[in-house]
Amino acid sequence: MKAYQVKDAWEEETVIVFAKGGAEARRKGAKQLGIDFEEVSSCTRTPSFDKYAGQGGIPAEAYINAGWWLECSGCYAKIDDDFCTPPSDAENAAGYAAEHGRPWSPPVFAGPDVWCCQDCKTDYERRRRAEKRARDALPRYLRRYFPGTVFVSGSASEFRKGDRNAFVHFSFPGSKWTADLTVRACQSSVRNGRDKGRLMVSQQDVDAWQAFRGLPKEAAA
Numbered sequence: 001m002k003a004y005q006v007k008d009a010w011e012e013e014t015v016i017v018f019a020k021g022g023a024e025a026r027r028k029g030a031k032q033l034g035i036d037f038e039e040v041s042s043c044t045r046t047p048s049f050d051k052y053a054g055q056g057g058i059p060a061e062a063y064i065n066a067g068w069w070l071e072c073s074g075c076y077a078k079i080d081d082d083f084c085t086p087p088s089d090a091e092n093a094a095g096y097a098a099e100h101g102r103p104w105s106p107p108v109f110a111g112p113d114v115w116c117c118q119d120c121k122t123d124y125e126r127r128r129r130a131e132k133r134a135r136d137a138l139p140r141y142l143r144r145y146f147p148g149t150v151f152v153s154g155s156a157s158e159f160r161k162g163d164r165n166a167f168v169h170f171s172f173p174g175s176k177w178t179a180d181l182t183v184r185a186c187q188s189s190v191r192n193g194r195d196k197g198r199l200m201v202s203q204q205d206v207d208a209w210q211a212f213r214g215l216p217k218e219a220a221a
């Protein structure tokens with residue numbers, strides 16, 4: 001397997017794929033980019049990445065060393081070779097601090113991911129943990145406020161430090177579609193169930209929902 005660099009027609013995104021030949025690389029690249037085969041603008045050999053074939057991915061550091069830039073997994077800062085190089089003197093250090101709002105510290109690499117600094121990685125991991133806790137609390141939350149419904153899936157994301165949007169998809173007796181519940185809540189209120197959120201039930205399921213909740217027909221959701 002050889003490494004190929006595949007670009008989209010708008011030259012906005014480039015991916016590296018491994019393939020036996022150009023046609024296969026083009027097909028794989030298009031799939032990864034989420035575009036049609038005809039929308040690939042170029043597909044060229046990049047032998048410097050050949051050694052990563054069959055290794056389950058290219059380390060972020062290898063991209064940087066080859067002159068690419070990547071986004072920080074935590075804050076989307078642009079990370080290139082310059083960014084990874086310590087300032088050469090006090091003036092450069094001051095320039096860096098002014099531009100980035102913090103003194104230079106080395107980016108942190110982990111497999112295919114890179115973070116602009118250790119603090120950003122720590123914060124990213126804290127967010128992921130908090131989101132997981134919020135997600136894990138959703139079935140319990142649903143049982144408490146809408147007993148008798150069936151949890152289908154849920155997700156949670158932080159939109160501001162400490163605040164989360166949580167989404168719950170669930171079914172209920174007689175429903176044709178899953179109903180969606182959006183809870184804009186901090187994690188503690190998802191956990192404590194103080195915020196009842198915004199409920200969306202399919203138009204076709206409104207009667208079934210009202211019957212299930214024992215609501216009179218006039219009190220349309």
Ligand SMILES: [Zn+2]
Pocket residue numbers: 072073074075076077115116117120121
């Ligand atoms: Zn960052």
